[in-house]
Amino acid sequence: MEAFQWQQARSPAEAAALVTQTTAEAMLTLQGTPSAQQAILVKAGGVDMLDLMKEGLVNPRRLVDISRLAELQGISREGDDSLRIGALTTLAQIAAHPGLRQSHAALAQAAAMAASPQIRNRATLGGNLLQRPRCWYLRSAAHHCLRKGGGHCFAFAGDNRYHAIFANHGCAIVHPSTPATALLAFHAQVELLHPQGQRRQVPLEDFFVLPEADMHRENILAAGEILTAVWLPPQIQTNRSIYLQVAEREAFDWPLAAVAVVVDLDAAGLCQRASIVLGAVAPAPWRARQAEALLTGATINGKTAEAAGEAALAGATPLAQNAYKLPLLATLVRRAVLAAAALPQDPRAS
Amino acid sequence: MFPGARAFPEGELTLMKEDPQENEKSAAASVLGPGAVPIVLRVNGETHPLLVEPRTTLAEALRGSLGLTGTKIACNQGACSACSVWLDDLVVASCSILAIEVGERRITTIEGLAAGGRLHPVQEAFIAHDAVQCGFCTPGLVMSCAALLAGNPHPGEAEIQTAISGHLCRCGTYPHVVQAILALADAKGD
Ligand SMILES: Cc1cc2nc3c(=O)[nH]c(=O)nc-3n(C[C@H](O)[C@H](O)[C@H](O)COP(=O)(O)OP(=O)(O)OC[C@H]3O[C@@H](n4cnc5c(N)ncnc54)[C@H](O)[C@@H]3O)c2cc1C
Ligand code: SF4
Ligand code: FES
Ligand code: FES
Numbered sequence: 190m191e192a193f194q195w196q197q198a199r200s201p202a203e204a205a206a207l208v209t210q211t212t213a214e215a216m217l218t219l220q221g222t223p224s225a226q227q228a229i230l231v232k233a234g235g236v237d238m239l240d241l242m243k244e245g246l247v248n249p250r251r252l253v254d255i256s257r258l259a260e261l262q263g264i265s266r267e268g269d270d271s272l273r274i275g276a277l278t279t280l281a282q283i284a285a286h287p288g289l290r291q292s293h294a295a296l297a298q299a300a301a302m303a304a305s306p307q308i309r310n311r312a313t314l315g316g317n318l319l320q321r322p323r324c325w326y327l328r329s330a331a332h333h334c335l336r337k338g339g340g341h342c343f344a345f346a347g348d349n350r351y352h353a354i355f356a357n358h359g360c361a362i363v364h365p366s367t368p369a370t371a372l373l374a375f376h377a378q379v380e381l382l383h384p385q386g387q388r389r390q391v392p393l394e395d396f397f398v399l400p401e402a403d404m405h406r407e408n409i410l411a412a413g414e415i416l417t418a419v420w421l422p423p424q425i426q427t428n429r430s431i432y433l434q435v436a437e438r439e440a441f442d443w444p445l446a447a448v449a450v451v452v453d454l455d456a457a458g459l460c461q462r463a464s465i466v467l468g469a470v471a472p473a474p475w476r477a478r479q480a481e482a483l484l485t486g487a488t489i490n491g492k493t494a495e496a497a498g499e500a501a502l503a504g505a506t507p508l509a510q511n512a513y514k515l516p517l518l519a520t521l522v523r524r525a526v527l528a529a530a531a532l533p534q535d536p537r538a539s
Numbered sequence: 540m541f542p543g544a545r546a547f548p549e550g551e552l553t554l555m556k557e558d559p560q561e562n563e564k565s566a567a568a569s570v571l572g573p574g575a576v577p578i579v580l581r582v583n584g585e586t587h588p589l590l591v592e593p594r595t596t597l598a599e600a601l602r603g604s605l606g607l608t609g610t611k612i613a614c615n616q617g618a619c620s621a622c623s624v625w626l627d628d629l630v631v632a633s634c635s636i637l638a639i640e641v642g643e644r645r646i647t648t649i650e651g652l653a654a655g656g657r658l659h660p661v662q663e664a665f666i667a668h669d670a671v672q673c674g675f676c677t678p679g680l681v682m683s684c685a686a687l688l689a690g691n692p693h694p695g696e697a698e699i700q701t702a703i704s705g706h707l708c709r710c711g712t713y714p715h716v717v718q719a720i721l722a723l724a725d726a727k728g729d
Contacts (some may be wrong), residue, residue, distance in 0.1 A: 192573035195593035195639055199568050236617055236635050239596070243615065251570065252593070254640055281629075305705025306683070307620050307632040440704040 190242045194251035201261060201415045204231055205384040207253045208413045212238070212321065213406045216247045219338040231255055231415065233277060233316040236308055241321060245330050246337075256313070261417060264289065270423035273380075276315030276416045280304065280368065283314060293421060295371040295430035295449045302434055303367035305441040315416040318369055318379070318396075322362035322407065322472075323443060324352065335360050335404050350510040351445070355471035357506060360400040363469045364407065367444065369393065370468030371432050373476065374449035378420040384413035390420065397473035407472070429454065431529045433521050434468065444469040446517040448501075450525040452489065460484045460530070465522060467501060470514055477501035480522060489530040498523035571639070578639055582607065583651030591638045598622045600638035601648060609649035609678045613707075620705040623679035624648050630686045632705075649678035652685060660723055661685045668719035672710030680706050684720050693724045 198204035208231045215228035230249040232238045233256050241247045255261065261277040264286055272292070274283065283289060284301035304312060326332040326343040333339035344352050344361050352361035377393045396408050410416065434447035447468030453461040463484040467475040480497040487493050498519035505515060572593035580587045582605060589604050598615075601607045601624070610633055613621035617635040624633045625647040652659035661684045664670070671677050680703060687694055687702040694702070699720045703713070 190594045192592055192594050194573050195571045195576070195637075197568050197640075203568065235637065235640070239635055239637070240616055242594075256640060257642070305617075305620060305632075306702065307623055307630055307705045308617055308635070310626075310629040310631050311635065 190239070191245070191248040193242075193249055195254065196251060197254045198231075198258065201255065201258060201382050201417055202386065204253050204255045204258075205382050205413050205415045208384070208415075210412045211406070211410050211414075212241070212247060212319070214412060215249060216241070216321070217338040217405055218333065229253060233313040234279070234311040235316075236304075236312050237316060237320040244328065246321075246328070255415070261315075272421040272423075274314055274419045274421070276418055277313045280309040280312045280314065280317060281306070283368070284309065293371070293375055293430065295374060295432040295451065296368060296421075298432040299368045299371040299434075299447075299449065302432070302444075303441075308441070314368060314419055317366050318372075318419075319408065319410065319416065320365050323365050324362045327362065336362065338405065345508065348510065349508040350513075351443070351469075352508055352511055353471050354505045354507040354511055354514050355467075355475050356399050356401065357472070357508065358401060360404050360472065361508060362400070362407075362472050364397065364471065364473050365443070366474075367434070367447065367468065369397075369474045370447050370466050371430075371449040372419060372421075373474040374430065374451045374464045374466040375421050376464070378422070379416055380418040380420060381410065382415045382417045383411065388417070393419075393474075394476070399472050429529045429531065431525050433525045433528070435517050435521060446470055446514050446521055448518070448521045448525045450522070450529040452484070452526070452529045454489070454530060458488055460487055460489050463497075463526075465497065465501060465526070467518060467522075470505075470518060477503075477522065479503045484526065489526060491527070494523045494526040494530075497526050576639060578641075580605070580638065580641060580646060581643065582646045583648060584645075589638070593637060593639050595638045596634050597624070597636045597638045597641060597646070598633035601633060601646070607648050607650050611675055611678055613675060619676070619679075619707040620683070621676050621679045621707070623682040623706075625682060625686060628686070628689070630683050647682075649681060652681065659685055661688065661720070664719035664723045665716070668715050668722065670712050670715035670719045672708075672712055676706055676708040676710075676712070680708065680712075680716055684716065688720070688723065694720065695724075696721060699724075 210228040228249045229251045232252045232254050261275045263275045265273050267273050280300040280303050284297050290297040326334045327336050332343050335342045353363050373393050378390045379396050380390050398406050430451040432449045434444035436442035436444045449466045451464040455461050463481045465477040465480045479500040483497050483500050501522045502515050575590040575592050578589050598612050601610050611621040613619045615634045617632045622633040623630050627644050661681050683702050699717050
């Protein structure tokens, strides 16, 4: 790790004023321009930041540490019954929060499945949403790929077994955040503090950026902007939610495919609303709109759940090595829909 | 041994490398480094003044400056938990934390578990159940198991498995580790 300066911010506003670039910008080396060694970057738990710095993928001149700021910690229920999760709330705190486990089970489950206990004790929700993707070419200093400002994506002709099957044109990263899959299913919003002092609240759906819009970033965070909180709107609170994933190892591992499902059932058991979001299969958490439409107004049973699983695959464009994600997804969606509706699994299902 | 970490010699406190220009410009929180900065680490109940560069990880400061080599560094990426220590009451990967950010929080390492000339019960159980092979992952595993028992004296098998799920043991001691802690959980009277 290169040497750097250290500054402990005393407030989110101070951090915003000090930080000069996003980490994505600082990792960008475009043809002919020198890499940004002058960057002043923000650090929360530091799990991803230190990893990138140890690999030499980013060499900031200074880190501004926000990890001790009290105003960015904690989970609170606000006046209109929405929930505010401070950006520095750790994944361990989210996984263990009794209220969240009740009202937003899928989120608590996703947080509990991300990384290891050691990492969950340090990893903050804000940092988790803003971590750089895990594409091994991106993470390798030897590969100057498109996302780092190079002229080539190594994944298409290379090893793409863990890459995206949706919206994977140009660059095929999958979004690395496990909690994001559940957050999107709950229609979460992120609260951002601009260096000039304005606060904005952005639906998570609009926060993430697909490669077709910009290959060099995963989100719209502006230089110096601080993610201060994640908001969960009140009207979506329901006990009927679940997060499921498949990974190569049961102990901590990145998912190969994941799904978060939230359903609202009326007294007659009809599905009023379904929110189905796929994880680890697209450059951003991926809303399965056709599957949602199929379930809305329908009775949830083995048949409709299976149809939703098939519908979730609409538009997939798998690469040479990752078509295996299709049946994983279909199965995950079917199981999650049945489990969210508290219906027994189809005995045929394996 | 590690760049930028060394024991803190008496009388060197004035070496504090703040950049006066930077500090004037920002008129804000002070800018420290990139050279060595004096910090104080509270480790195993003792207070240690140290000089560390901001880039020095907690694992490096413990092993290099303080000579507490019981904490192992294997992957140095947060991916194996060999370097586990307690930050106050939380088990964390010390390779993924900077020494400079620890502040007033208490660090407990494997060296701090034995008390009054007696091994910690988890250490004794590891020996009794043959839960050690090469031993490289063992200090970290012991820290995770001791933290689990501190908060939950009678964990079940699933809770033990979750508590040790971040550890990679290439010798495959996992079943014996679980047995050792299950035996302790049953034996504990409280
Ligand atoms: C072994 C291992 C396994 C893992 N497995 C998983 C997994 O299964 N699922 C998963 O989701 N993650 C996983 N992770 C990733 C881990 O969860 C993230 O690295 C972590 O959440 C990052 O959070 P942090 O607080 O440490 O962020 P930092 O490393 O401090 O920051 C990450 C990025 O966000 C920026 N940033 C942080 N906070 C803010 C803020 N408030 N405002 C503006 N910018 C900010 C930083 O500048 C930096 O670019 C794993 C990590 C490891 C080491
Ligand atoms: S998938 Fe994206 S991040 Fe990975 S090599 Fe291709 S351009 Fe780079
Ligand atoms: S050495 Fe720290 S987690 Fe592997
Ligand atoms: S005992 Fe050898 S790695 Fe665990």
